[in-house]
Amino acid sequence: MKAEHSITRSSFVENAILTIAALLIVGTLILLPLLVILHAAFQEGFKVWLASVTDPDALSAIWLTLGVTAIVVPLNTLFGIATAWTIAKFRFKGRTLLLSLVDLPFAVSPVIAGLIFVLIFGRQGWFGEELIERGIKIIFGFPGIVLATLFVTFPFVARELIPLMTEQGSEEEQAALSLGATGWQTFFKITLPNIKWGLLYGIILCNARAMGEFGAVSVVSGHIRGETTTLPLHVEVLYNEYHFTAAFACASLMAGLALVTLVIKTIVEMRSNEQF
16 A cells, blocks of 8 residues: 555656646746737837737738738648548559658758749749749749748648548548449548548648748748738848837737637647547
């Protein structure tokens, strides 16, 4: 009995130490910076905060960020579903290579990814002269920002769906097809309901990364104020110009979006766990 009591007490102490350590790490790395952002954003009052986030350049950055996200997330959702379907449901030569290409954006630095697009579509790039002759502007314009964001956010939906669809197998789809269902009927009636929570989780992660992307967008945007500065870039510009309150005010918007994303992500995880 004494030995069991000693083991129980030792486990309690270890759990308490680990819990306190985890809370300290979370508080130091997450909660404390968030509180600093909110304090700096509102230290001069709500009117100053409101003026900062409704400034024309800030509004332009906000709308640009939302516009890019509205394009990137649906496209990567379609790409992710198609890629996951192909990798999980079929066996073919080059499957391993395709899986590696899906992970490529995770391995390549976003800054390097942006530089690659500059080397391809920039004025001195492979297609730069032809694009300029045709009046098409990719780099230092909206299309370049979309391309860079597409690249860095591509894996999120696919990477959430591939293990899920692999585990589920293809027996249900094959049974539906053998009973006369079309491909689209099979997808909407069987595949999509089975992957809906994983798909939603991947979309949330893709959306969060698209709104917060900095490195690749910084390279291809040109930092044209009021035109090609997304919200993260606008925060950097304001901070570098010593407009600290305005910078933290815009940063508080991003922090708010992050918190909303975290809440939605938690709800999705809870619903997914209930289902399985």
